[in-house]
Amino acid sequence: MAAEVVTKAGSGDPRGGRDGSRPRQGRRWIEQWEPEDEKFWAESGERIARRNLIFSVFSEHIGFSIWSLWSVMVLFMGPEYGVDPAGKFFLVAMPTAVGGVLRVPYTFAVARFGGRNWTVFSALLLLVPTGAAAVVMTPGTSYSTFLVVAALAGVGGGNFASSMTNINAFYPLRKKGWALGLNAGGGNIGVPVIQLLGLLVIGTAGAAQPRIVLAVYVPLIVTAAVLSALFMDNLGPVTNDTGAAVDAAKERHTWVMALLYVGTFGSFIGYSFAFGLVLQSQFARTPLQAASLTFIGPLLGSLVRPVGGRLADRFGGARITLGNFAAMGAATAVVIYASAERSLPVFLIGFIALFVLTGLGNGSTYKMIPGIFQAQAVRQGLAGEEAAAYGRRLSGAAMGLIGAVGALGGLGINLAFRQSFAATGSGTPAFVSFLVCYVVCGAVTWAVYLRPVARGKAAAASEAGEGAPRPVYAEV
Template sequence: MRTAVGTAGTAGTAGTETPAGDTPGDTEGAVDAARSRSITDWRPEDEVFWAETGAGVARRNLVFSVLSEHIGFSVWSLWSVLVLFLGPEYHVDAAGKFTLTALPTALGAVLRLPYTFAVARFGGRNWTMVSALLLLVPTVLAGLVLRPGVSYGTLLAVACAAGVGGGNFASSMANINAFYPQRLKGWALGVNAGGGNLGVPVVQLVGLLVLATAGAAHPRLVPLVYLPLIVLAALGAALRMDNLTSLRSDRRALREVAGEPHSWVMSLLYIGTFGSFIGFGFAFGQVLQVQFHQQFDTPVKAAYLTFLGPLLGSLVRPLGGRMADRWGGARVTLWTFAAMAAGTGVVLVASQQKSLPMFLTGFVALFVLSGIGNGSTYKMIPAIFQAGARIAVAAGADKETAERDSRRRASALIGLAGALGAFGGVLVNIAFRQSFLGVGDGDAAYWAFLATYAVCCAVTWVVYLRPRVGPMPGV
């Protein structure tokens, strides 16, 4: 049997090659491939293959990957909204609310590694279906328990369960990374991640709608909105996505990238970008209510503003990937961290002067810059391994094998960096919690963020941009 892309499910659609010959074996093989929706031959770097078949198949998988990841992000960040509903009758103070937003961030970070390799074990389509259906657990639980009188321990357990939504990002990115050629990875990963990141502001807008219409007494309406959408995402994956058999054959990639120094450098940089984005997204509403409590004395007032930063940061993530495609991921990342340090300085001054307009301006800038940095750092990951593949080919290695190894290692590092980057969101919430507990404002946390961005800026320069004997081109 010769099957270039055994996926389409219906005869004549893009992605299914007509079997060569009319033998029963050929026909049966084509039917089996269609039923399993498995792609046995995928060559995105082959321009003819890409133009005739690859682009359409990759685009279809990208669309349904974005849908599933978007809903996953909404569920993951659900408690950034629900804490705004927890009035005095729930007996949860500000520190307790920061803990409620930190727990799903932490579980989501932990789950990103197994979710990445679930794609290799079960296939991208298959795991997208399963991971989407798992989102029913935290949404149903939140809809059941959210009422005055519920114990704080129960709230902690249910909030933690929302972390399953954070794992979706890693599996989705590892899957889409394998579908696209190197020249389009920055854009494709940016679109995939940006569409997912939009789940943060969207769930906050849903929360605002519920607060403005039903009122703060009905928090259970927010998770219940997502139940039919979760089912829709699972059905879309089942009917329209595909598995790449080349990914399913990978078992050693994590061990290989764990021994690569660049893996830990990129994980640090992603802590600085994505950790900031998700940490700020979870904490921003609480920060406004605690630090500017006179202006935001009701949850609905804070909800009017909390979605703005995550919305803009999500929308510019594809732009960050596109900029990295054009100017290089390392260069864009360097300037992004420099600008984030400057933005943090603005937030720090605004906090000390109690200037709400300056504070909002600085924080929104941080969201936008972290979104750009998310796109540029993820572009760097496949570029690093592609550069290694070019070196291997120049030394006599087989080109096809080197490129395949490059793709699977990049997918593995996307999972590792994604996990550690998400853990950065936990650190952001812990920093805010301790700062407000210790000194009554967020200034200590802002100093910590400023120092982190300065370190990331220096590391980017030293490792990827400093003139050297053997530069790494294209990163």
């Protein structure tokens, strides 16, 4: 999110603009926004931010549903479609890849066009992949056509980046963990909701009626766009800062956090897209049986994401993230055992636990990002609003890169499953590789943000006057 919130002095009215800031047309532009000012926040800021959060969540929710559309469409694709399991895994990987790439330009769009304006446009854009899927979902369509149409659904993945950029600008640092967790969690729930709808359609109308799912979402997309237009606001002080993006790309913490986000969000979205296919391919579940289980993990993972943010606000994101990766490793070990033994009940216990843990980790890692750059500002001797502005600038830019890389982690998971099933007919080798990833992520979290020796050396260096000490990140 290469966007910066520039706080301005001037009118006490948040819709003011007497401070000489760049003019904007329309009543939905707010030209003064100072969320770190507690008086401003109590008098008007919190109310406005909450309203924007509510409708941002709804729009992002629909975006996630369309992004994960093909995890449902493949359940309708029986033998008459002529697509094998490996081909289906590649098909659901396409939206993941496109969504990850689009997150970068979507982060710049908020400042360029306004958060409200871009939310309206990006919501309406979801009509394209939905309509295209309605046209091609029939036996006899070429596999290449399916790939192209599935790729169009990637626009739903871009919505996450612009939504998080927008909400990040509305909230003060002390509230970001909860607000960003709620925004992301509400969006993530779009995955199990569309999967539940797929279950309902398969269970009532049969596996030959995928267009019913699409018909439900067309009016929802229009509703999201209309509500965003009526009730959301644009923040005039949010400006694109390409220099911040360059600076963030040079920061090692950006790439460290990108790795950790691959382990949490990449796992969540990758597993969400692949779960039903794994059940069909490894445990011979019918489309109805798979659909009746597929939604459970993504639903629980989405619901606990705000909890991860709240725990990180209270105990420190690094601590929660480290414990989370340890638990993810243990859950993956259970899944590997169940996969090798073909035990569906044990497999479901381990896999659903993984979903819950990915949700907690999503919240805690995203909370870490603004805290890390705030600590960087303190390390450089900044304080007060100057430190807060530095932290907002770098964390906003870093979030865009981190979100994009994290989404591409979902692509890696689906490609790993594709190769695993193509080579062995089982997902076990893929799960072994995921276990290695979680061990690496946990080790990196400890080494960079929690290692006691590093904190001790920093304190000694500070007492000895040997330059700026390394910041302590345990509380971020």
